[in-house]
Amino acid sequence: MTPILELRDVHTFIGQYHILQGVSFAAPHGAITALLGRNGAGKTTTLKTIMGLTPPRAGEVRFEGRRIDGKRPFEIAALGIGFVPEHRAIFRDLTVEENLKIAERKKGDYARKQDMIFTLFPDLMRLIHLRGTNLSGGQQQMLAIARALVADNRLLLIDEPSEGLAPVVIEGLIGAIRQLAADSTVILVEQNFLVASQLAEHYVIIEEGRSVKSGRMPDLVNDKAAIHRYLGAA
Amino acid sequence: MEQIPALMRKNLVLLLTLAVMLAVFVAAASGMSQQDFVITLLRGLAVGALTFLVASGFSLIFGLLDVLNLAHGTLFMIGAYIGWTVYVRPDTFVDVLTPLTLIISGFTLRDVWILLARRVPPAGARSADLAAAWGRVAPWVAIVPGALIGFGVMRGYPIAFWSLENYAESPVTFSFLAGQGQRVIPAPATFGDASPLIAFAGLMLASMLTAFGITLLGRSDAHTTQVQVTWRSFVPFIGLVIGGLAVFAVNDPLTAWLFALDTNWLFLIAALVAVLSGMGLGALMEMTLIRPLYVRPIYQLMLTLGLSAIGIEMVRAIWGRPEFTMPKPALFAGSGEGCPAESLWLALQHGCSTMIFQGGRIRVYNEIIVPLVGLVVLIAVWLLLKRTRLGMVIRAGVQDREMVEALGINVRRVFTMVFALGVGLAALGGVLAAPSIGLSNTMGESFLLNALIALAIGGLTSYPGAAIGSLLVGMLQQFIIKYGQIGIVIPFTEVVFKPSPPLVPASTILLMVIILLILPNGLLGRKE
Ligand SMILES: Nc1ncnc2c1ncn2[C@@H]1O[C@H](COP(=O)(O)OP(=O)(O)OP(=O)(O)O)[C@@H](O)[C@H]1O
Ligand SMILES: [Mg+2]
Numbered sequence: 001m002t003p004i005l006e007l008r009d010v011h012t013f014i015g016q017y018h019i020l021q022g023v024s025f026a027a028p029h030g031a032i033t034a035l036l037g038r039n040g041a042g043k044t045t046t047l048k049t050i051m052g053l054t055p056p057r058a059g060e061v062r063f064e065g066r067r068i069d070g071k072r073p074f075e076i077a078a079l080g081i082g083f084v085p086e087h088r089a090i091f092r093d094l095t096v097e098e099n100l101k102i103a104e105r106k107k108g109d110y111a112r113k114q115d116m117i118f119t120l121f122p123d124l125m126r127l128i129h130l131r132g133t134n135l136s137g138g139q140q141q142m143l144a145i146a147r148a149l150v151a152d153n154r155l156l157l158i159d160e161p162s163e164g165l166a167p168v169v170i171e172g173l174i175g176a177i178r179q180l181a182a183d184s185t186v187i188l189v190e191q192n193f194l195v196a197s198q199l200a201e202h203y204v205i206i207e208e209g210r211s212v213k214s215g216r217m218p219d220l221v222n223d224k225a226a227i228h229r230y231l232g233a234a
Numbered sequence: 235m236e237q238i239p240a241l242m243r244k245n246l247v248l249l250l251t252l253a254v255m256l257a258v259f260v261a262a263a264s265g266m267s268q269q270d271f272v273i274t275l276l277r278g279l280a281v282g283a284l285t286f287l288v289a290s291g292f293s294l295i296f297g298l299l300d301v302l303n304l305a306h307g308t309l310f311m312i313g314a315y316i317g318w319t320v321y322v323r324p325d326t327f328v329d330v331l332t333p334l335t336l337i338i339s340g341f342t343l344r345d346v347w348i349l350l351a352r353r354v355p356p357a358g359a360r361s362a363d364l365a366a367a368w369g370r371v372a373p374w375v376a377i378v379p380g381a382l383i384g385f386g387v388m389r390g391y392p393i394a395f396w397s398l399e400n401y402a403e404s405p406v407t408f409s410f411l412a413g414q415g416q417r418v419i420p421a422p423a424t425f426g427d428a429s430p431l432i433a434f435a436g437l438m439l440a441s442m443l444t445a446f447g448i449t450l451l452g453r454s455d456a457h458t459t460q461v462q463v464t465w466r467s468f469v470p471f472i473g474l475v476i477g478g479l480a481v482f483a484v485n486d487p488l489t490a491w492l493f494a495l496d497t498n499w500l501f502l503i504a505a506l507v508a509v510l511s512g513m514g515l516g517a518l519m520e521m522t523l524i525r526p527l528y529v530r531p532i533y534q535l536m537l538t539l540g541l542s543a544i545g546i547e548m549v550r551a552i553w554g555r556p557e558f559t560m561p562k563p564a565l566f567a568g569s570g571e572g573c574p575a576e577s578l579w580l581a582l583q584h585g586c587s588t589m590i591f592q593g594g595r596i597r598v599y600n601e602i603i604v605p606l607v608g609l610v611v612l613i614a615v616w617l618l619l620k621r622t623r624l625g626m627v628i629r630a631g632v633q634d635r636e637m638v639e640a641l642g643i644n645v646r647r648v649f650t651m652v653f654a655l656g657v658g659l660a661a662l663g664g665v666l667a668a669p670s671i672g673l674s675n676t677m678g679e680s681f682l683l684n685a686l687i688a689l690a691i692g693g694l695t696s697y698p699g700a701a702i703g704s705l706l707v708g709m710l711q712q713f714i715i716k717y718g719q720i721g722i723v724i725p726f727t728e729v730v731f732k733p734s735p736p737l738v739p740a741s742t743i744l745l746m747v748i749i750l751l752i753l754p755n756g757l758l759g760r761k762e
Contacts, residue, residue, distance in 0.1 A: 051640050077642035089637040091630040102626050103641045151642065 002065045004029045004155055004185045005050065007211075010059035010069075012049045019045045020056070021209040027155075027202070032177070032186045034200035034217065036193070036231060042209040043189040044086050047157045050187075051083050052076045063155065078105060082148030086159040086189075088140045090132040090147075097128045099143055103150035110150055117146045120176050138169035142176070149180060156180070159189045174198060193231055197221050205230045251752055255706070262713050266720060269594035274716040275709070276601040280670070281684070282708025283608025287663030288678075289685035289692075289700040290615060291656030297632040297695035298652050300531065301524055304538040306660050307682025308545035309512060313661025314668040314677065315553055317508035318560045321500055322405070322412050324492035325420060327507070328485055329393040333437055335478030337384065340441030342470040345461040347449035354450065373450035380443030387436040392423035398554040406558045413561035417493055422486065430482070438475065448522075501563040505665045512661025513654040520653035525646075546675050555675065560668040562587065566599035578602060600670040607666055611659065612701055619697060628652060632695060683739070684708075687746045693759025702757060707742050714741050 003026035012020035020042050027033040035043045048054040050061055052073040061069040068076050077083065091099050100117070101110050118125045121142040127135065135143060141161055148156050161177065162170045170192075177186065177199055190196035196203070197217055204214040207230060220226060263271050292306045320327045354372060397403040403420070411418050425433070481488065492500065523541070527534040561567065568585035574595055575581035581589040581598050588595050589602075596602070619625035627648055631638045639645045663681070671677065684707050692703025714733050721730040733741070749757065 053636055053640060072644075072646075073636070073639040074642050074644045077640055083637075083640040085637065085640070089634050091633055091637070093629045093633060094626060098626050098630075102623075102630055102638070102643075105642045147641070 082153035278709035307678030311678035313664030317665030376447030384440030516657025693756035
């Protein structure tokens with residue numbers, strides 16, 4: 001079976017900086033793949049490259065077997081990829097409901113997904129008319145993930161969902177991500193190795209803009225040496 | 235409920251500023267008779283409304299696209315001139331329609347050109363260098379002949395026109411006569427011996443060549459976007475061509491009908507045409523000139539500044555230098571029986587140009603209709619922003635364009651729409667201002683300056699801020715002008731101070747400086 005997403009020797013420049021210098025991996029269908037690596041390794045840039053926000057200069061990105069590198073971000077998203085960026089990027093001036101509605105790609109998307117979203121994040125329901133500015137960090141993160149669920153996305157790219165959140169809130173979030181992974185494939189960037197290892201079945205390690213190691217998560221958990229070498233103290 | 239004191243504390247400076255301004259306003263009001271006050275107030279509202287039409291579009295464009303469109307005042311002026319042409323010289327307007335639609339027609343076949351552009355063989359492809367060189371030359375091989383053919387055809391194309399040299403046929407004369415209720419119907423321009431068919435074919439050819447060339451210019455773009463050519467791709471093209479030819483076929487009756495139409499309807503048509511042309515011009519400007527420069531903001535600024543100067547020169551070349559007037563529609567121009575009327579209702583019934591209000595005589599169009607239209611636009615755009623999907627996308631895009639795009643929304647198209655909307659609003663302002671303040675090549679500049687000050691006062695990207703800022707600028711200017719006539723008695727002295735006319739712009743700038751010193755982001759601007 002072809003992987004849902006495949007990167008082949010991707011190189012990305014930001015301005016004149018050569019940020020990604022050869023990232024290759026394949027994410028299998030229906031599983032969570034964690035992108036790991038130190039600060040500044042290039043994880044966020046990898047997600048943005050997939051979305052077309054920082055288009056690659058060389059290499060291939062394939063989604064469900066088709067090349068998507070070179071397409072514009074909105075075209076890539078429309079193929080069925082949802083993006084939950086670093087720092088959430090909630091629209092502050094829009095209400096929670098508008099933040100969800102704006103993600104509609106077909107009329108009625110929101111109405112159809114409402115039940116699913118509020119089962120997953122019951123807290124959002126009572127916040128529905130609040131503006132984005134007034135949400136707490138955890139609420140913003142839930143909203144950012146919920147927003148990626150409104151349209152029919154087969155692949156979700158989630159960047160550091162646990163960043164800056166209290167442990168209890170992270171617990172809830174882990175549960176939610178696990179549930180939504182039942183219906184779609186997830187690529188997860190996560191600094192917190194404990195969280196990543198609980199969630200993901202596969203991993204890819206990125207170091208200085210290169211993919212250096214990948215495989216099944218349980219194997220990595222047992223490989224203390226690799227964890228120490230690539231991710232620092234575990 | 236406990237939110238209210240918190241809100242007050244948060245906005246303490248803002249509230250204090252507003253309180254001080256209110257006090258100044260009350261003081262200013264108490265220094266003049268009630269008649270003067272009412273008139274000054276209404277005039278302030280009118281200037282505020284026109285300023286708002288410029289400021290709101292400017293701020294929408296700046297908020298979403300980060301483009302400071304310094305050509306906005308010129309586009310306001312162009313709106314006035316286009317409206318004037320439809321209103322005073324419908325024959326010219328009708329004559330222009332056919333060539334214009336034909337010239338646009340080729341550009342609607344964009345998908346066809348993209349497909350063709352992919353087929354343009356890289357000239358033998360013997361070497362990569364040769365292919366690259368050909369890639370750079372090819373667009374001009376299409377654009378230059380296209381432009382030449384278009385130019386050649388238009389030179390011979392019959393369009394009823396005024397004469398800048400001959401006073402009897404100048405725009406000034408035509409508007410004067412129209413204002414007297416005499417519609418001079420100039421001799422129609424005709425093809426004579428030349429064949430219209432050749433002219434039409436030439437224009438379409440010119441249009442297609444140029445459009446194809448421009449597609450070649452954007453080659454890299456042409457490779458990534460997916461296009462499909464079906465019979466639907468040709469529908470707009472065929473529609474435009476048929477429409478253009480149809481207008482040509484009924485040119486004479488249509489012209490006669492417009493000349494015979496009463497001026498109220500004609501004015502509405504003129505305003506509509508001005509707004510639509512403004513929107514078209516805005517969309518064209520964004521797609522061709524602004525878009526390639528999003529990564530170079532400084533060049534963009536220089537470009538809009540340059541465009542503003544070019545626009546003024548072009549208007550000068552086409553319509554001539556002198557200032558001229560636009561007669562008011564009949565509904566607001568009468569002075570016969572029952573005028574000046576006692577109420578707005580009576581004024582509209584008798585078609586009075588003036589009415590009595592609070593003991594003073596006010597001009598219905600200038601002081602009532604203009605502010606009313608401003609209010610209607612204020613509400614309409616507010617509804618657009620708050621209640622429609624486009625508005626939601628605009629509000630979101632102002633904060634984070636990348637995220638909007640990553641949700642699957644074609645932000646580039648939204649940019650074009652917002653630019654078109656902003657320029658359309660400016661054009662509406664121009665055509666609305668024309669009957670009250672007249673036309674001149676420089677009428678846009680003062681309103682652009684007003685709008686910039688209004689936005690600095692209200693907050694650069696805040697829509698309510700644009701409204702409040704415009705209102706303040708309009709009021710302040712009119713009150714200073716009025717006090718320039720009646721003088722201010724300095725308290726506890728006998729001295730009467732009369733602000734001189736140069737103080738009018740200076741006063742608004744002073745207000746701006748004071749407000750920016752207290753509230754660096756303007757009254758309603760968000761803290762960066
Ligand atoms: N706009 C930019 N200009 C220059 N360098 C950049 C830019 N954006 C990112 N970088 C650099 O690219 C590298 C990779 O950044 P990226 O954000 O992808 O890292 P990351 O793995 O997501 O890190 P973190 O875990 O801290 O979020 C970093 O060294 C960063 O400094
Ligand atoms: Mg990151």
